[in-house]
Amino acid sequence: MKPSYRLALLGAAVAISSIVAGCGEKNQGGPRPPTEVAVITVAPERMGITNELPGRLEANRVAQVRARVAGIVLKRMFKEGSEVKEGQVLFQIDPAPYQAALNSAKATLAKAEANLTQASLKLERYEPLVKINAISKQEYDEVVATHKQAKADVAAGKAAVTTANLNLGYARVTAPISGRIGRALVTEGALVGQGDATPLALIQQDDKMYVNLTQTGAEVAKLRQALKEGKLKAASKNEAQVSLVMDDGSIYQKAGTLLFSDITVDESTGTVTLRAIFPNPDRALMPGTFVRARFQQGVNEQALAVPQQAVLRTNEGASVMVVGAEDKVEARTVTTASAIGDKWVIASGLKVGDRVIVEGLQKVRVGMPVKPVEWKPGAKAEEKPADAPADKPAGKAAEKPAEAAASAPAKAAG
Numbered sequence: 001m002k003p004s005y006r007l008a009l010l011g012a013a014v015a016i017s018s019i020v021a022g023c024g025e026k027n028q029g030g031p032r033p034p035t036e037v038a039v040i041t042v043a044p045e046r047m048g049i050t051n052e053l054p055g056r057l058e059a060n061r062v063a064q065v066r067a068r069v070a071g072i073v074l075k076r077m078f079k080e081g082s083e084v085k086e087g088q089v090l091f092q093i094d095p096a097p098y099q100a101a102l103n104s105a106k107a108t109l110a111k112a113e114a115n116l117t118q119a120s121l122k123l124e125r126y127e128p129l130v131k132i133n134a135i136s137k138q139e140y141d142e143v144v145a146t147h148k149q150a151k152a153d154v155a156a157g158k159a160a161v162t163t164a165n166l167n168l169g170y171a172r173v174t175a176p177i178s179g180r181i182g183r184a185l186v187t188e189g190a191l192v193g194q195g196d197a198t199p200l201a202l203i204q205q206d207d208k209m210y211v212n213l214t215q216t217g218a219e220v221a222k223l224r225q226a227l228k229e230g231k232l233k234a235a236s237k238n239e240a241q242v243s244l245v246m247d248d249g250s251i252y253q254k255a256g257t258l259l260f261s262d263i264t265v266d267e268s269t270g271t272v273t274l275r276a277i278f279p280n281p282d283r284a285l286m287p288g289t290f291v292r293a294r295f296q297q298g299v300n301e302q303a304l305a306v307p308q309q310a311v312l313r314t315n316e317g318a319s320v321m322v323v324g325a326e327d328k329v330e331a332r333t334v335t336t337a338s339a340i341g342d343k344w345v346i347a348s349g350l351k352v353g354d355r356v357i358v359e360g361l362q363k364v365r366v367g368m369p370v371k372p373v374e375w376k377p378g379a380k381a382e383e384k385p386a387d388a389p390a391d392k393p394a395g396k397a398a399e400k401p402a403e404a405a406a407s408a409p410a411k412a413a414g
Contacts, residue, residue, distance in 0.1 A: 035368070037360035038375035039323055040306065042350050047303040048296035050340050052245070053274070055213040057289045060277065061205035063177045065090055067193035068170040069098065073186055073200075080183045084175045084203060091173035091200055093192065098171050102164035109157030116150035123147045179205035180283075209285045211244065211256070213274040213293055217265040220272050242276040242295040244285075254279050258295055304350055305343040307375075310358045311336065318344075321364060323355040323372045329364045 071093035078090050123143050130140040175181070182202045192198035244252035256278035265272055276293055278285065312319050317333060324330040334349030350356070357364065358375040 034327065034371040035360065035363050036371045036373055037323070037357045037364060039355040039357050039372040040310070040375045042304055042306065042346075042352055042354040042356060044302040044304060044352060046299060046301050047305060047340055047343075047345060049298040049300055050294055050296055050338065051215065051219075052292050052294045053213040053215055054290070054292050055211040057285050057287055057291060058210050058212065059179070059204035059206045059287045060208040060210050061177055061179065063175075063179075063203045064199050065173060065175065065181075065201040065203060066197040066199055067091075067093065067173060068197060069093060069167050070193035070195075071095075071097065071171060071191070073188050073190045073192055075188060076184050078181060078184075078201075080181065082181060084178065084181045086175055086178045088175045089172050090175055090181070091186075093171040093173065095168055095171040098164065098168040102161065102168050105157065105160040105164040109154065109161050112150065112153035112157040116147075116154050119143070119147040119150040173200060175203055177203055177205055179203045204287060206283060206285070206287060207280055209278045209280045209287070211242075211276050211278065211291060211293055213276065214269070214271040215274060217270050217272055220261070220265075242278070242293050244278060245292040245294060247290050252278065252285070252291075256293070300345070304346045304352070305340065306346060306350070306356050307358050307377075308339065308342055308344050310356050310361075311344050312361070320350070321357040321361055321366075322350075323357065323370060327369055327372060329357070329366055329368045329370055331366050 073091055074094055075092040076090070077092060078084055078088070084090065126135060126140050126143045129135045130137065180203065182204070184201050185199050186192055192200065242256040242258055244256060246252060256276045259275045259277055261272060261274045276295070306320060310320050311334070312321070318336050319331055319333050322330050322332050332349050332354075335347040337345040337347040339345075355372055357370075357372075360370075364370055
């Protein structure tokens with residue numbers, strides 16, 4: 001082998017070794033930078049204590065239409081499912097017997113009035129006679145008694161006429177309240193009111209709706225104690241508005257008002273009843289619907305809360321990851337009080353100033369150093385790949401000298 005050829009091979013080998021060593025140094029690089037995580041700094045804030053309780057809707061006024069006199073239903077005078085006005089005629093019961101009773105009562109009254117006239121005239125004639133002893137005192141007393149009896153008969157006759165008029169009026173069954181009427185419970189030709197007040201229909205006034213809610217007595221007692229101790233403040237009238245969660249999860253557009261809370265605990269259920277009222281102008285709410293109502297029962301001026309996504313839940317309970325001393329990750333067990341919006345109110349486990357990790361939880365573990373940045377809702381913490389982007393161009397650049405060095409012997413051989 002020629003000396004020049006040997007020198008060329010030796011030079012190529014040295015060049016390749018140098019390039020490979022350089023690539024190794026660049027790939028090893030320095031220590032990996034800390035993982036970036038988004039955190040929030042715990043600070044007290046004013047938050048309402050919101051409860052969500054189950055209940056059912058009911059119309060604010062409900063009235064059964066009943067027959068107040070007995071008879072045959074001649075006609076139904078309303079459209080089922082329509083709106084009716086107070087006093088509107090709904091059914092016509094056969095009025096003939098009641099008209100006859102009225103006529104009879106009027107005749108009896110007329111007879112009583114005639115008797116009273118006769119008794120009054122007789123009394124007028126007897127009064128001067130008794131004064132001069134032209135008649136006996138007994139005869140005069142009988143005339144006075146007859147006059148009083150005649151007056152009583154007239155009063156009874158007038159009462160009978162009034163009763164007959166009422167019964168005749170009851171033959172026209174009217175709406176006791178305004179509202180929406182349901183289906184008719186009887187048909188034409190049915191005998192109603194025979195022995196009892198037969199139900200004929202149901203009217204519900206549903207332009208406003210009640211929702212009756214139940215809360216455990218223990219929760220009510222706890223809330224009242226917190227208010228008494230000053231831990232909570234009573235919600236103002238504006239804050240005491242109630243929102244309605246429908247059975248499909250949607251929120252009813254109009255806010256309601258809490259009317260009252262019962263003063264006693266139901267012994268059979270251990271619950272307290274609360275009632276709220278909601279406007280229902282478009283009749284979107286229907287009586288009997290199962291709903292859930294949300295409302296504020298108090299205000300915590302120093303609440304500690306974190307985004308719900310920051311709370312981890314396991315079989316052992318709830319916990320959060322915080323950035324502790326030297327920017328290292330620590331795990332904290334917490335107790336959650338209630339969910340308000342997209343936050344959990346923390347009852348214990350955190351203090352003011354703690355930095356809670358909100359985003360980047362999947363990249364960290366306890367004891368790991370991190371780079372905390374302030375969390376911005378809607379923005380995610382940047383994820384850096386394991387290899388720095390600057391390493392890749394270096395690797396690619398290293399390939400070209402290696403190729404050139406490998407081709408050097410071929411050129412030298414030529």
